[in-house]
Each structure stands twice: as structure tokens, then as C-alpha cells.
Amino acid sequence: MTDPVAIVFLLFPGITQLDFTAPAQALSRMPGARLAGAAASPDPIATDSGFAIVPTHDFAACPQADILCVPGGHGVADALGDAATIAFIARQAASARWVTSVCTGAFLLGRAGLLQGKRATTHWAYTHLLPRVGAEPAPGRVVEDGNLVTAGGVTSGLDFALTLIARLRGDAVAQAIQLAIEYDPAPPFVGGHPGRAPAAVTEGLKARVYDAAAARMAECLDRSLFA
Amino acid sequence: MTDPVAIVFLLFPGITQLDFTAPAQALSRMPGARLAGAAASPDPIATDSGFAIVPTHDFAACPQADILCVPGGHGVADALGDAATIAFIARQAASARWVTSVCTGAFLLGRAGLLQGKRATTHWAYTHLLPRVGAEPAPGRVVEDGNLVTAGGVTSGLDFALTLIARLRGDAVAQAIQLAIEYDPAPPFVGGHPGRAPAAVTEGLKARVYDAAAARMAECLDRSLFA
Numbered sequence: 427m428t429d430p431v432a433i434v435f436l437l438f439p440g441i442t443q444l445d446f447t448a449p450a451q452a453l454s455r456m457p458g459a460r461l462a463g464a465a466a467s468p469d470p471i472a473t474d475s476g477f478a479i480v481p482t483h484d485f486a487a488c489p490q491a492d493i494l495c496v497p498g499g500h501g502v503a504d505a506l507g508d509a510a511t512i513a514f515i516a517r518q519a520a521s522a523r524w525v526t527s528v529c530t531g532a533f534l535l536g537r538a539g540l541l542q543g544k545r546a547t548t549h550w551a552y553t554h555l556l557p558r559v560g561a562e563p564a565p566g567r568v569v570e571d572g573n574l575v576t577a578g579g580v581t582s583g584l585d586f587a588l589t590l591i592a593r594l595r596g597d598a599v600a601q602a603i604q605l606a607i608e609y610d611p612a613p614p615f616v617g618g619h620p621g622r623a624p625a626a627v628t629e630g631l632k633a634r635v636y637d638a639a640a641a642r643m644a645e646c647l648d649r650s651l652f653a
Numbered sequence: 654m655t656d657p658v659a660i661v662f663l664l665f666p667g668i669t670q671l672d673f674t675a676p677a678q679a680l681s682r683m684p685g686a687r688l689a690g691a692a693a694s695p696d697p698i699a700t701d702s703g704f705a706i707v708p709t710h711d712f713a714a715c716p717q718a719d720i721l722c723v724p725g726g727h728g729v730a731d732a733l734g735d736a737a738t739i740a741f742i743a744r745q746a747a748s749a750r751w752v753t754s755v756c757t758g759a760f761l762l763g764r765a766g767l768l769q770g771k772r773a774t775t776h777w778a779y780t781h782l783l784p785r786v787g788a789e790p791a792p793g794r795v796v797e798d799g800n801l802v803t804a805g806g807v808t809s810g811l812d813f814a815l816t817l818i819a820r821l822r823g824d825a826v827a828q829a830i831q832l833a834i835e836y837d838p839a840p841p842f843v844g845g846h847p848g849r850a851p852a853a854v855t856e857g858l859k860a861r862v863y864d865a866a867a868a869r870m871a872e873c874l875d876r877s878l879f880a
Contacts, residue, residue, distance in 0.1 A: 447674035461703035529825035579835025608806025610845030618837030
């Protein structure tokens, strides 16, 4: 008999859908997995990619998580100011065995007070903001500190999920799932991280997108934390 | 001015959602991208991961694709026998600039007659079935043959999408998207492909899942092709 594991993902408008869908793909294949996608209302959630996802539960009806996972996305900035969302995270985290995030979902955990004094990571363009929620930025795509597991930007959710599966069910199960989803990556370019990307690519992307996005995140964090 | 690019993904019940969501994440960030998820009806599609996705269009209302992409999943076996689905693929492919698949979606392209005499790939557990639809199995996670681009199992959809973005918009755009989604993979295990996985992991997975799944695919292919 395999004990059931309730895996609860937070869903919100403007979610970077791969922050949710990639770990959901791996975690849902773990023996005993019961996956939930919880949102404020049962209405479909508009993602960042031009399609919508249907929540499995609203906050009130959502079962208690064994694993709570908070994804990121441009919608995080608004979600930081939503009392019902932050209360849901805090309530679920209080009894969860694992409290986790992917990408900028870390700031929602932080807003709920869950990163104080913890080592954590987030998308590379936002790591400098982690101290605003009391966290110490740590290197690596997957950072563990006790029962807190935070992952870096978007695609790191896959490495995070397989790492967590190995903790819960052992290496053999995680390896089999990695093989089943043929995760033998061959990215067409070196440079999925600023440490390896050409400087011009990183600087161009920051100028076009992330300088403004990080400034907005900082503003929303300050507004919600010191309201 | 960037010319618009209509990217149409086929959606069907029992889809391996990451076959769709991973390339959708990358492709939707390409300048000019207009993403559609088309299904037989506008009702939410149950995925393999415990949640549902809302189609953006039904087949009748779907715009003509510049890029047609057919994902895979256990639902492919049933979709092979669905005349409306196969007709939609054939009609879209006739005018698409690129005809593509991820994972076992290749067999839906094959059923529509689009792989005859072509080099192609699919999920590792099904490559031996490609000749049944007239295709020649080729090595690599992403296989190009003219305007046909097929990707291997599940997560290879990410490598596929970035490769296609580079073809359409140049390396700089693809590199920036790879950096934005922090695709700098660090899988916890070596062995996301049978060529590198421990033999016991591959054999165990075949015995538990893929021997039966490939036999069912073969049966459904034969039934639909020679009906």
C-alpha cells in the first residue's frame, strides 16, 4: 500500500503556467499522488500563455496539502495584495509536510511570513528581492531548507519535482518518472542562466522586461508588507 | 513590425499536458505569437495530470495554423479512431508552414498521412512503431525533415520549441526566451533516455507501463489504418 500524498498547487490569474504544469506532470505520476489546483473561485484561470486552466477546488473546498506548491508569474504582483490568497497559503503551510515554490511564487510564501531566516531561491531576475521577505538568497536551481523547498525560474520546477519525488519515494521512483517523461535535456543554446548566457542577451532581456518587472515586484512587496 | 504567427495545438482527452504546456510556454513568448488550443468541442479537456485545460477554439472556429503542433499522451490511442480529429489535422496541415508533433502526437500526424517517407521521432518507448505510419525513425530529441518537425518524449517539447523559435525569429530571440524561462537544466539523475538510464529502470518501466501501452498503440494504429 502506498500512502496518499495531497499535492496542492496555488492557481491565480497571470500565473506562468509552466511553473505549475511541469512539476504537476512529474508529481502526478508519483505513486499515491492526489493533485489539486486551488484558486479563489472555481472559474477558469487565465494563464500567461493564452489559455486557461480549470481549478480542481476553490480555497474553501481544498483539502489540506501534504505538499503545498506556489508557482510564480506576472500575476504574483497582484496576488501579493490579495488577503484571501495569502491567508490560504498561510493556513495550508501551517500543516503541510513540505512548503514549496517555483519561480516568483517564493514571494507569495514570503508575504505569508514563511521565508523569515530561510535560505531560498527564485527566478534569477528577482533574487536580489528575497531579503525583503527575510530570506537569504542561496545558489542552485533547487534550494532546500528544512521542509521549505524553493526552485529557480520556470523550468527549474522539473528539477524541483524530481528532487522531491526522490525524497518521498526514493531514487528508483524518481528515475523512472524522469525516464518516462524523457527528461534528457538538450537545450539548443548554452545560457539558460545569466552565469552562462552572453552578457548582451541578459542585458537586453533585463532592459526590455525584467528591470521594470522587478521594480514592480519590489513596489508591490513593500505596499503589501507595510500596508 | 513583427508578422503574426498562428500556433495551433491539438487538444484531446488524455493528453500528456506537458507535451502542450512546455512548448506553449516558450512559443507564446515569441514576438507575433497567437496561440490556439483547438478541440472537438469547447468543453474543458481532462489531461493526464488531474486537471483540465480550456480550449480556445473548437475545430470549426479554429484559425488556420502557421505552426500546427500535435501533442501526445495515452489519449492518442482513442484519438486515432476519431474521424473529426484526423480530418482537422489533415486540413490544418495542408496549409501550415510547419507541421509538428511532440511525443506520441507523431502517430496522429502519421494517421493523417503526414509521415509517409519522412524521418521522424516520438517517445522512446514507441519509436519501433513509426514504420507502421510510413516514417523512418531518426535519432535526436528534435528531428527536422522539410517542414515536418517531430520531438521525442514529453520534455523534448521544450528543446523543440526553442529550436523552432530560432528558425522563425533567429538565435537571439530564442536565446532570450531560453534565459527568461531559466532553461539551464540540472536533472537530478543521469538517464532521461534508455541510452543512459540503468537497464533495470528501463526494463521495470517497460514491464509496468510501456510494453502494454505500445501494444495498445499498435492495435489502435492497425485498426484505424486498415478499418
